[in-house]
Amino acid sequence: MGSEEITTSAESRSHLKELLAIGLIASVIGVVLGIAIDWFPTQASEEAERIDTLWDVLIVFSVPVFVLVVVVVLYCVWRYGMKPGEELKDGPPIHGNTRLEIIWTAIPAIILVALCSYSYVVLTDIEEADARALNVRVVGEQFTWTFYYKDASGEEVASPQLYVPRGRQVNFTVQSLDVIHDFWVPAFRMKIDAVPGVDTHLRVTPKTNGRYPVVCAELCGLGHAVMRQTAHVVDPPAFEQWLEDRASGAADGGGGGGTDEAGGEAGAPDGQTIFTDAGCGGCHALADAGTTGGVGPDLDDSLAQRDEAFIEQGIVEPDAEIAEGYTPGLMPPNFGETLQPAELDALVEYLAEVSG
Amino acid sequence: MMERRRLTAKLRAPGWYRAGAYLVGGVLFAAALVTVARLAYGFSTPFDGADGWDANWQNAVLIVALLAAPLFFLVGIGCFDYWFYWASGRPTRPEDHSSHGATSWRDYFRVNTDHKVIGIQYVVTSFFFMLVGGLLAMLVRAELAAPGAQFVDPNAYNGLFSVHASLMIFLFIIPVFAGLANYVLPLMIGAPDMAFPRLNALSFWMLPVAGTMMTASFFAPGGSFATGWTAYAPLSTSVPMGQLFFTIGVQFAGASSIATALNFLVSIITMRAPGMSFWRMPLLVWANFSTSLLVVIATPFVAASQFFVLLDYALGFNFFVPERSGDVLMYQHVFWFYSHPAVYIMMLPGFGIVSEILSVKARKPIFGYRMMAFSLLAIVLLGFTVWAHHMFVSGMQAWIRIPMMVTTAIIAVPTGIKIFSWLATLWRGVLHLDTPMLFALGFLTMFTLGGISGVMLAMLPVTIHVSDTYFIVAHIHYVLYGGSLFTIFAGVYYWFPKMTGRMFDDRLGRLHFWLTFVSFNLTFGPMHLIGVQGMPRRVADYADQFATWNLFISLASFVLGLSTLIFVYNVVRAWRTGPRAEANPWRSLTLEWQVTSPPPIFNFDRVPTVVGGPYEYGVPDAVHGIFRPAGEEARTPQPSAVAGGDTSRE
Secondary structure, X not given: OOOOOOOOHXXXXXXXXXXHXXXXXXXXXXHHHHHHOOOOOOOOEHHHHHHHHHHHHHHHHHHHHHHHHHHHHHHHHHHHEOOOOOOOOOOOOOOOOHHHHHHHHHHHHHHHHHHHHHHHHHHHHHOOOOOOOEEEEEEEEOOEEEXXXXXXXXOEEEEOXXXXXXXXXXXXXXXXXXXXXXXXXXXXXXXXXXXXXXXXXXXXXXXXXXXXXXXXXXXXXXXXXXXXXXXXXXXXXXXXXXXXXXXXXXXXXXXXHOOOOOOOOOOOOOHHHHXXXXXXXXXXXXXXXXXXXXXXXXXXXXXXXOOHHXXXXXXXXXXXXXXOOOOOOOOOOOHHHHOOHHHHHHHHHHHHHHHO | OHHHHHHHHHHHOOOHHHHHHHHHHHHHHHHXXXXXXXXXXXXXXXXXXXHHOOHHXXXXXXXXXXXXXXXXXXXXXXXXXXXXXXXXXXXXXXXXXXXXOOOOXXXXXXXXXXHHHHHHHHHHHXXXXXXXXXXXXXXXXXXXXXXXXXXXXXXXXXXXXXXXXXXHHHHHHHHXXXXXXXXXXXXXXXXXXXXXXHHHHHHHHHHHHHHHHHHHHHHOOOOOOOOOOXXXXXXXXXXXXXXXXXXXXXXXXXXXXXXXXXXXXXXXXXXXXXXOOHXXXXXHHHHHHHHHHHHHHHHHHHHHHHHHHHHHHHHOOOOOOHHHOOOHHHHHHHHHHHHHHHHHHOOHHHHHHHHHHHHHHHOOOOOOHHHHHHHHHHHHHHHOOOHHHHHOOOOOOXXXXXXXXXXHHHOHHHHHHHHHHHHHHHOOOOEOOOHHHHHHHHHHHHHHHHHHXXXXXXXXXXXXXXXXXXXXXXXXXXXXXXXXXXXXXXXXXXXXXXXXXXXXOHHHHHHHHHHHHHHHHXXXXXXXXXXXXXXXXXXXXXXXXXXXXXXHHHHHHHHHHHHHHHHHXXXXXXXXXXXXXXXXXXXXXXXXXXXXXXXXXXXXXXXXXXXXXXXXXXXXXXXOEEEOOOOOOOOOOOOHHHOOOOOOOO
């Protein structure tokens, strides 16, 4: 190979064919791999379906571009890498090729405009408003979310957990009390910033029952990493029941940990479930609940030998007394509002018992 | 007595002693100003006794000192001496370039107006901050190796990634490109120096000020700034004092950028050698011309965004307080109107470097030279029309997202033209696969990947899901590490013989490349996946499902960090004891290689005349510039094709 003096144009053409063949095979392999990767979390909303399909289309168009660039580079390294004796040799003085330059300007432009058009269609679909949508007001603050529903009488009902009925569009109005947060449920694929002074909106149509993390996606301060709650997608009747119970101040917040998310089970709320559902474990270690959060004090130590009044104050007025070495203002001050009296009592009782 | 006189003389002459004294003076000035102002308004001052030394007084002094002390320092070190002498009518030093050249390492620690000295000052300083920023990244990865909190508390963690990003952007990538161009660009256009050598020196000395300020923020009361390099209001107006070390540090880094960009623009427009028309300029010159346009137009916007924060923070201006008619989203618009073009500020000079290297190392003319230049200008223009794609989920008005999506996608067209043209340059060349070339080829592939994930991010519905996730972290590191940093390594290796007069060890260089290339992909590749799966960025703690990948990423990142030490070892050793470099070891045609390594003190002992394009490899007997014997230029009539640098026709 190394002995050829001048690469003729016929040879160049055969090199081009060789390159195209390798590129084509590599692209096919690349696209197959790209599609085969399990990219996404659970698909829990109709929007997720549309976005995941768009993603696959993008993979089909993108991977070959990357693969072709890599193949050309590697091919040139293999074919045209300098061989011994060529130290002073130069390549052919090719300055350009207008036709080629027009092609690689026009084709990408056409593909990009097509992809933009498709994205626009997807966007209109996922943002289409349904008049029957359920309205939920989402309020972010350092470092928690509170969800407000309207009950049958038109009164607002607050909840630290997000409950939504399956199969019905939910229209979220997102607000913030302090800095910018971002309301994101990865399983829904949808997010929007919570901006102080502005109402932002997000529409989601849940389609799969289950529990999914609610994540704050915009850096909002020290507790940003633990600003997590749970979104529950349940059957519509279960949702109605839950809302009714919530409004009347009865029952628990989490369906007793049942896997089918029936919701609204009667009976005393379970302290441990409230502890985990309200996100306490994100910041606090508690051996009994199996949590290891290190942002706030370790409850096994700090609550030992303490009475229930102290524990209740710690939940309702977290800044009243700060354990040494910890920062005030980190723990959300609104648990007194979002937890119902029965839940608060159960939680206090549970903490007094297990930290004893 | 002698001793005292000597000290007095040192304190009066420009240099570190005077700079130190002025720095102290600056702090005292701040304290005095704050005390007088607070007395006038009836606030507490130290005159009220021990209670007067309260946090309010201290914070006010700190803010004023952050603004004033650097200016005192810059005066003390000697950046303004000439101008002050000139303005006051006192005799200036008669010789224009009296402080040209460097004879010992000490000269690099003085104010110097030689573009070659300044170039090296820039490059070394920015690599210093790159190592600091890299160390911070290692700490970030150490914390992220397992879920939960291990080494640092949330405040320290937020500080680590914030300072990491700020140093890498404002103290490494932007200035190191300015430094390389500072050294190379005047040589490439056949000029004896930059147009404004003293402004050039001032530009450099603002950098250590900005870098020291950002790094020192870890010692601020309440810890370093911890709001990310984006410093979104109103978070940034409601956190401890460390924030202002960013807010004010950026002002100095930005002022430095703007001054250098003006310098480049004027140098390129007015100081090209005879015959160097715009269409004969090497693409590195074109790239820096384009970058400088971006800097001059865009950088004032980031300055403004941080002044808004400063005024809100220190003086209660309510720019970002909605209850007082403030507008929170305004911050993001102003910030990204700079910070998106900043991505191209961090990329276009790299395009220039790669164009030089690929052409020389493939022994072929650059493919489609004019389109390469036009695509740079197209990127400059389009770069100003896409900023709000960073705000797709910010809650801004919905309609603006659509045009921003289209422009963002379209900017891939000029970028694509460049990539395809580079590939065509390789085609049928004779590829010299040494260290600079390997980094250039590494850039070509990795930047393509970053560009492609950029196109995916342009597609709005995808961004609604992946914004603020590790997919973004992966994307920016493919663009800025696989893109910018690979070109920086390529450029440093490529011009190392010219800048130092020494050759580096190519075997170590190639080892550096391969280790970096592999560990880079192992570090940032998986981030695409965990991002799409739902891991948000800027968190010290994360869900257990991401634990395995994060451990893997952390381990890979430590290898990536260590690979940089090979580079440091290679260049330090080569600089001290490497073999002497020839004038033109790469057989390049551009002007900087036609003079000795390192170049003579005023660059060209004989004035060059440019008679052809810069990349005519393979054309028999092609030359880019010729050097006429001294004194001959007066006699020889100018050839018509080279009638002065100011006509850009070929």
